[in-house]
Amino acid sequence: AQKVTQAQTEISVVEKEDVTLDCVYETRDTTYYLFWYKQPPSGELVFLIRRNSFDEQNEISGRYSWNFQKSTSSFNFTITASQVVDSAVYFCALPANQGGKLIFGQGTELSVKP
Amino acid sequence: GAGVSQSPSNKVTEKGKDVELRCDPISGHTALYWYRQSLGQGLEFLIYFQGNSAPDKSGLPSDRFSAERTGGSVSTLTIQRTQQEDSAVYLCASSLDLLGPYEQYFGPGTRLTVT
Numbered sequence: 001a002q003k004v005t006q007a008q009t010e011i012s013v014v015e016k017e018d019v020t021l022d023c024v025y026e027t028r029d030t031t032y033y034l035f036w037y038k039q040p041p042s043g044e045l046v047f048l049i050r051r052n053s054f055d056e057q058n059e060i061s062g063r064y065s066w067n068f069q070k071s072t073s074s075f076n077f078t079i080t081a082s083q084v085v086d087s088a089v090y091f092c093a094l095p096a097n098q099g100g101k102l103i104f105g106q107g108t109e110l111s112v113k114p
Numbered sequence: 115g116a117g118v119s120q121s122p123s124n125k126v127t128e129k130g131k132d133v134e135l136r137c138d139p140i141s142g143h144t145a146l147y148w149y150r151q152s153l154g155q156g157l158e159f160l161i162y163f164q165g166n167s168a169p170d171k172s173g174l175p176s177d178r179f180s181a182e183r184t185g186g187s188v189s190t191l192t193i194q195r196t197q198q199e200d201s202a203v204y205l206c207a208s209s210l211d212l213l214g215p216y217e218q219y220f221g222p223g224t225r226l227t228v229t
Contacts, residue, residue, distance in 0.1 A: 033215050045205065045220035091157065095215040100170065101147060101159040102218060 002027050002094050006105035013082055014113050021077045021108045023092030029053075033095055034075045035102065036066065040088040048090075051075065082112045116140070118221035120206050126227045127196055135191040135224045139208030146189050147209075147218060148181060152202035160204075163189065196228045 003026040013019045025034065036048040049059060051068055059066045063080045079086050089109045093102040119138045127133050139146050148160040159173040163183040174180070178197075183189040193200055203225050207218035 035217060037220075042222075043203070044222045045207075047217045047219060050215075050217045096159070100215065101162050101173065102149075102157075102215075103159070104157040106156050 002029075002096050002103045004092050004094050004103055004105035006090075006092055006108050008108045009106070010109045010111070012111045012113065015084060016081050017112075018078060018080050019082050019110065019112075021079075021090050021092075021110065023075045023077065023105060025073050025075065025092070025094050027073075027094060034068070035093040036075075036077050037091045037093065037104075038088045039091065039107070045091070048077075079110075082110075084112050084114055086110060087112045118206055118208050118219055120204075120221040120224050122224060123222065124225045124227075126229060129198060129228055130195055132192065132194045133196055133226065135193075135204050135206075135226070137189045137191070137206030137208075137221060139187065139189070139206070140219055141187075143208035143210055143219075144186070145209045145216075145218075146183055147207045148189070148191050149205045149207065150202045151205060151223070155202075157205075160191070193226075196226075198228050201226055201228045 005024045008022055032053045034051045038046045038048055049066055056068050056070055065078045067076045089107045091107045092105045096103050118140055121136045125133055144165045146163045150158045150160055161174055161181045162170040178194045181191045203223040205220055205223045207220045209218045210216040
């Protein structure tokens with residue numbers, strides 16, 4: 001069965017620090033996708049990235065970067081030079097099957113203090 | 115363009131009453147999902163509609179929960195005889211979902227409180 005584990009429940013950093021959010025997944029599929037979502041205090045889930053298992057290159061988008069390691073079944077998310085606006089709950093997710101429902105991790109609550 | 119919209123944003127109901135939650139997906143999105151987010155359970159899948167296919171109801175917690183999607187667009191989630199454990203934020207999402215799992219775009223949610 002598909003499973004996503006985000007072992008870090010809460011992380012607190014000071015502004016400008018780098019922070020990495022861990023995501024470990026389990027799947028029997030040979031081809032799969034992984035997602036990260038952000039849920040700020042306003043509550044609405046915001047899509048951040050979708051990654052195909054064929055593509056193991058790291059992805060960078062501004063201060064955000066993602067490290068996909070198929071060998072360790074991990075898809076970690078790093079925020080460089082964190083800002084207060086990055087404070088949110090971050091979810092890693094894996095589709096239950098092709099084109100279907102998402103299985104979410106429990107989320108990591110990131111608090112960035114000024 | 116407009117994102118996913120949900121109504122009402124908040125609903126307070128008495129135990130035993132029925133409630134209807136509405137979701138209006140992004141125009142052109144063929145897939146529509148309902149999830150529930152509660153403190154103890156995290157984000158749980160409830161039901162999934164894809165085009166004209168039979169919906170995937172595997173996440174519905176009991177037969178008090180049902181959903182329909184009319185005309186391939188708007189969806190209504192109905193909870194009958196509400197219980198206190200139904201209190202949660204109900205999230206709707208939509209996606210293209212044509213050739214693989216595209217990203218899902220979420221609405222703002224409906225916060226349901228059963229008293």
